[in-house]
Amino acid sequence: MKNTSSTPEKQDYWVLSASGGKDSTALGLEWLRRHEQDPAGYPLDEVIYCDIGMEFPAMVEHIDRLEQIFTEAGIRFTRIKNPNSFEYYMFDYRKQRDNPNVPQIGHGWPTFRIRWCTSYLKTDLVSKYMNQLRLKYNVFQLIGLAADEGERIERRNNQEDGHIHPLMDWGWTEADCLKYCYDRGFDWGGLYEMFHRVSCWCCPLKSLEELRVLRKNFPDLWARLAEMDRRAWNSFKPRYSVDDLEVRFAFEEERIALGLSIKSREFFRLLSERLEREKREKGGDE
Numbered sequence: 001m002k003n004t005s006s007t008p009e010k011q012d013y014w015v016l017s018a019s020g021g022k023d024s025t026a027l028g029l030e031w032l033r034r035h036e037q038d039p040a041g042y043p044l045d046e047v048i049y050c051d052i053g054m055e056f057p058a059m060v061e062h063i064d065r066l067e068q069i070f071t072e073a074g075i076r077f078t079r080i081k082n083p084n085s086f087e088y089y090m091f092d093y094r095k096q097r098d099n100p101n102v103p104q105i106g107h108g109w110p111t112f113r114i115r116w117c118t119s120y121l122k123t124d125l126v127s128k129y130m131n132q133l134r135l136k137y138n139v140f141q142l143i144g145l146a147a148d149e150g151e152r153i154e155r156r157n158n159q160e161d162g163h164i165h166p167l168m169d170w171g172w173t174e175a176d177c178l179k180y181c182y183d184r185g186f187d188w189g190g191l192y193e194m195f196h197r198v199s200c201w202c203c204p205l206k207s208l209e210e211l212r213v214l215r216k217n218f219p220d221l222w223a224r225l226a227e228m229d230r231r232a233w234n235s236f237k238p239r240y241s242v243d244d245l246e247v248r249f250a251f252e253e254e255r256i257a258l259g260l261s262i263k264s265r266e267f268f269r270l271l272s273e274r275l276e277r278e279k280r281e282k283g284g285d286e
């Protein structure tokens with residue numbers, strides 16, 4: 001099973017990377033079950049979880065539950081978290097280098113090209129932690145990539161020395177993982193009924209469909225998103241602020257109630273007029 005060149009003078013050390021999602025949860029629970037029956041065949045020393053601080057409340061509860069399960073089983077559960085928050089980097093971080101195109105303070109919303117949050121709040125911290133472990137141990141990292149996520153395993157960061165993908169070996173697909181979790185009473189408060197992937201609630205890389213779901217089911221988070229967007233120097237989506245999306249989604253609801261299209265040219269023409277009018281009225285208020 002090992003795919004790394006071990007150093008004989010170092011001890012082996014097995015770490016499970018838990019994201020809190022369905023795949024790593026299924027892997028973690030099943031690996032723990034096997035570990036309890038056969039510790040040598042399924043070694044496990046530590047679970048690591050990286051907390052970005054913008055997870056859905058149901059995900060926060062889910063992680064607390066996992067922590068309790070692993071801790072009670074005698075497995076160390078480590079939470080990695082940047083002492084600075086998402087909002088600090090977004091609004092207050094002072095950039096080192098001058099870039100005439102962007103303000104000096106605050107990264108603003110992440111974009112497809114610049115996902116500062118992934119590196120500052122996750123990958124940099126996890127790499128640093130794993131490198132420290134590697135100084136002492138031969139580290140084997142259990143990764144929850146499902147058997148039908150072939151394209152993700154091709155990525156270089158999923159193929160590092162010491163990475164192990166048991167779900168691939170077991171042939172467990174994403175659907176199998178979700179069913180496994182549901183069968184054991186883990187339902188994330190229904191998040192997987194609403195979203196295919198559960199990521200930060202505030203992510204601007206979400207699709208419009210996911211944002212409709214967020215607005216409908218999490219009005220408090222939607223209101224917080226709009227507040228953050230009003231403070232940001234860049235727009236939430238390239239073509240829409242959160243306030244614009246509010247106008248669009250409300251307009252869509254009106255049209256759907258009347259049995260009218262929300263994809264036609266007419267819809268987009270009327271939407272543009274509405275957005276212009278909203279802007280004028282807001283401008284007049286200031």
Ligand code: SF4
Nearest residue numbers: 115117118199200203
């Ligand atoms: S899910 Fe979105 S907001 Fe969260 S870390 Fe990833 S890119 Fe950033």
